[in-house]
Amino acid sequence: MTGAGPAHVVLGQPAGPAAFLLALTHGAGGTPDTPDVLAVAAAALRLGAVTALVTQPYRVRGGRAPGSPVRQDAAWAEVVAALNSGGLPLVQGGRSNGARVVCRTARQVRAAGVIALAFPLHPPGHPEKSRDSELRAAGAAGTPVLVINGDRDPFGVPEADDATSVVVLAGETHALSKNTAAIGAAVAAWLGTLPWVGQAAGA
Template sequence: MDIVTSQGPAEVTLDGVDDPAFLLVLTHGSNGGVGAPDLLAVRETALGLGGAVARVMQPFRLAGRRAPGAAARQDEAWLEIIGVVRGRFGDVPLVQGGRSNGARVACRTAAEAGAAGVVALAFPLRPPRSPEKTRVEELRSAGVEVLVVNGDRDPFGVPDAADAAHVAVLAGERHDLSRDPAAAGRAAEPWLRRWAARPVRAGGPE
């Protein structure tokens, strides 16, 4: 599925049931793609819970660039993509997320996108060469509850428990979360399960 945004075309891969319990939209890091092992693990977990999953290749990566460019422009394109994808699934809870730079985008845009929650994989808390700089405000200002899944050996650091609704720290993992990608899916399972069961509508089946 191709979507034209103000920053160029994006590519969306859709998976899941026709009448999902929730919609999970995931995206990549600044130098990766939607086939990252941890993204696929979370995708499998969401599908197993009856969700639909959209994996987004953002315009800058589709154009072959590694640098995402200005945050405001990246966020603008992301919100345009979210608007189109949500239109295909109706009024179901939206959970958005991604890994590394994609996790930052998901946090920054969560409130405006109307997301119910965020899954932040390998959130890059601070640049390794500039440890005095922190991106913690992106977590704190998301406006919704955020699940952070980071490795304990991540050179970008690990957010504190107070910085998000829940922080899962995976032993032995670095920034790519590739040692045991399935662990990322297991960490996300209880988080996503809250949206797996729909409330019974008035006049509907008991």
């Protein structure tokens, strides 16, 4: 339960001891069972993650528009706090609008990593309306970020910087639905660079 109403969470448990928590969420009008989100969850499970596929409160209510970013971010922070009462290292991820949420809230929830799928850098046809500052908010908090976008995404493709790794998949659109194997491989490689994930994978 959150201040914006109930969220819905589907948990996945790793075969061995839990190394970290991966909280994943959806795009504006979607659900967290899209091919790209599921590929991320599967890769993380193999590396010892407890995975949480989160349907945000506005979608549980049947809404398609997320509404106020402030309210959406507050509800997300409540969900993460409830999920991570055990204090595992937290990686949070999302696609499209969900990617914006996890970038904006990285500092607040003390995320150890952020995965942004199909980050919508700007509305299609309007590069002047950049959301780059939302993406950089996570890196500015010292949180490493992995961005995975398609080279045919009309919402644009962010650029890498010291805190942000960017993987661009050829032939993929905003849906990121064609090459889930490449998504899983990119996520596994990036997660393996995080010290507590690499140690668990090598144990």
